Amino acid sequence: MTTDRHSSEESQPFFGDLSSDEKNPLHHAGPRRPEASSQAQREAEYAQIQARLRAERPSVPTTSSARRFPYAAAAAIALLMAVAVGYGWLYYPSQEQYATAYGETRSFTLPDQSVVTLNANSTLRFAPSWEVGQAREVWLDGEAYFSVQKQSSSSGAVKFVVHTPDLDVEVLGTQFNVAQRASKTQVVLEEGSIRVDLRADTSANILMQPGDLVEYSAESHQLTHKVVETSPYVVWKENKLILNNKTIREIAELIQTTYGFTVEIQDSSIADLKLSGTIRSDNVDLILDALAITHGIEYRKGPDRITLQKPR
Secondary structure (H helix, E strand, C coil), rough: EEEEEECCCCCCCCCCCCCCCCCCCCCCCCCCCCCCCCCCHHHHHHHHHHHHHHHHHHCCCCCHHHCCCCCHHHHHHHHHHHHHHHCEEECCCCCCEEEECCCCCCEEEEECCCCCCCCCCCCCEECCCCCCCCCCCEEEEEEEEEECCEEEECCCCCCCCEEECEEEECCCCCCEECCCCCCCCEEEEEEECEEEEECCEEEEEEEECCEEEEECCCCCEEEEEEEEEEEEEHHHHHHHEEEEEEEHHHHHHHHHHHEEEEEEEEEHHHCCCEEEEEEEECCHHHHHHHHHHCCCCCCEEEEEEEECCCCC
16 A cells, blocks of 8 residues: 655646636536336336236246247246346345446435535445434445435444445545446545445544545556545545546546547557546537647547547
8 A cells, every 4th residue: 555645746737727618507416316217116017017917928828938939938037037126126126326427426415414525426325314323325336425424323423335336435424436447446535524434344444634635546456545635535526526636547537438439549659648628528529639739630530539639
């Protein structure tokens, strides 16, 4: 584990603040139900499938039907299992799910009145109700900002836990950001205190203070702890992007993760060029235009692919 308690120097911007255009209001999606069907709807759809299968079954005794149509019976069972898995009945039989598409952010309130903002291409799962005094748990795939309400019971403070594939983040009441992308998981603390536990090594845990960043790489198995300026890591909630000496390679990865485009850098000589500044993040074209203005980079944008190349 590496530890760095010295803040990084502020970089000089290559281009100005492009986020002040009042004609482009911030996109804020208020709380709403998950796009997945409700439990009642799922049960109704399940009943309809069963009724349809019964209606289509040959009108012969059940015993001979099982003998004469073994493949049809197997196919029917497979169909029901596939539907069940698709709706999450087998893996998440009683969980709520919130999800965002590429380029979308959503805010919603949890059962304990804590507020979560999901970044693009992210999913959060949790129980539909939490018993008083019991630990509050959520499962994150992607990136989210949490504003957690403090709770207490007769036995003390009630903890709130964010589970990711590699890290468990345990808090009491605080504001922090968790990003789980590809093989990296990153936690940034704005307010309060939290404990981060490495799931692969129960002895590796870090008590974070405001301004701390903890990052774990599943590829290198390296756990990093350092102090940062938190704004660049949480300003996405306001549909802004702060670039502090980000390379074009890093920006390409961000575009792929956030907007769903495959990005090809045709000339490796431009991959390590750096960019700094603040820009609105609700339109990928603004990011591409900033690259063109700052470094003269030419880009071609298709339905699902972006190509970057140096000027001819």
